[in-house]
Amino acid sequence: MEKYNILLYYCYSHIEDPEAFREEHHRFCLEHRILGRIIVAEEGLNGTVSGLEEDCKAYMAHLKADPRFASIDFKVEENDKHAFQKLHVRVKPEIVHSSLRHIKPTERTGQHLSPEEFKKLKDAEDVVVLDVRSNYEHMMGKFKNAVTLDIENFRDFPEKIKEMEQELKGKKILTYCTGGIKCEKASAYLLEQGFENVYQLHGGIIKYGIEAGGEDFEGKCYVFDNRVAVDVNKVNPKIISTCHVCGTISGRMVNCANPVCNLHVPICENCGWELEGACSAECKEHPEKRPYDGTGYYQKEMNGYNPFKGLVRK
Ligand SMILES: [Zn+2]
Numbered sequence: 001m002e003k004y005n006i007l008l009y010y011c012y013s014h015i016e017d018p019e020a021f022r023e024e025h026h027r028f029c030l031e032h033r034i035l036g037r038i039i040v041a042e043e044g045l046n047g048t049v050s051g052l053e054e055d056c057k058a059y060m061a062h063l064k065a066d067p068r069f070a071s072i073d074f075k076v077e078e079n080d081k082h083a084f085q086k087l088h089v090r091v092k093p094e095i096v097h098s099s100l101r102h103i104k105p106t107e108r109t110g111q112h113l114s115p116e117e118f119k120k121l122k123d124a125e126d127v128v129v130l131d132v133r134s135n136y137e138h139m140m141g142k143f144k145n146a147v148t149l150d151i152e153n154f155r156d157f158p159e160k161i162k163e164m165e166q167e168l169k170g171k172k173i174l175t176y177c178t179g180g181i182k183c184e185k186a187s188a189y190l191l192e193q194g195f196e197n198v199y200q201l202h203g204g205i206i207k208y209g210i211e212a213g214g215e216d217f218e219g220k221c222y223v224f225d226n227r228v229a230v231d232v233n234k235v236n237p238k239i240i241s242t243c244h245v246c247g248t249i250s251g252r253m254v255n256c257a258n259p260v261c262n263l264h265v266p267i268c269e270n271c272g273w274e275l276e277g278a279c280s281a282e283c284k285e286h287p288e289k290r291p292y293d294g295t296g297y298y299q300k301e302m303n304g305y306n307p308f309k310g311l312v313r314k
């Protein structure tokens, strides 16, 4: 069987002409059969891509050969196929959408902790472990004892932090996200707000899973590719999500079979068959309902589509 890799990476580094870089980079990806999503901005690069192992190696070598991106820390995962159907290389104002455009992590950001350092520090007494991701991500999985934010989008992060000032004051704040990119700005923002002891998990949950066994991460980690969610904890895994229909513990993530709804929620095996893959009796009766094969996964709908759009926190 052919071996594929999934790469997750980002790099804050100045790109003088993002449009020109985009053209050239897009061509390189096509030539190397790389699929996925890459965002190019003046402030840097952010990508999640998949390809054959040797193509991914060439891709990483190509970026690292460029002095602007020599410091990229790739998170490399193995897979038996592509994790995307298409390739998108886009120029955007920021490499991660935030309301913190003025912040430059290259100038100042929270102290980076390696996965092992994070593991050692996270349970200390004066520490707050802060999940900077959105509802649809942390409801699927998070670090044990982490503080989560009720936000639908990273743009709402600053506003939430203002509400939490008392809770965070005087504490060591350890931020984490999926691959580390959001923490670069989130931790810089915390410093800007006057918090002094701010740390960030370098490489995020994904690297922590690879290098520290994922210890104490409960549930699954939401990812931005066709896998939707991955297991990261090989030490003490725990399922934290409950069936959207009956409330029993279930880590089985399903897209509602009604394509108009397409809600992405945990639904247990029994309820899945009972509702034929729909999230509710109403969706089960929808005229466009897709046939249910027991997986709750509909390939075409996933591409460039946020399965959590419109998801309401229960
Ligand atoms: Zn159920």
Ligand SMILES: [Zn+2]
Residues within 6 Å of the ligand: 256, 257, 258, 261, 262, 263, 278, 279, 280, 283
């Ligand atoms: Zn539905």
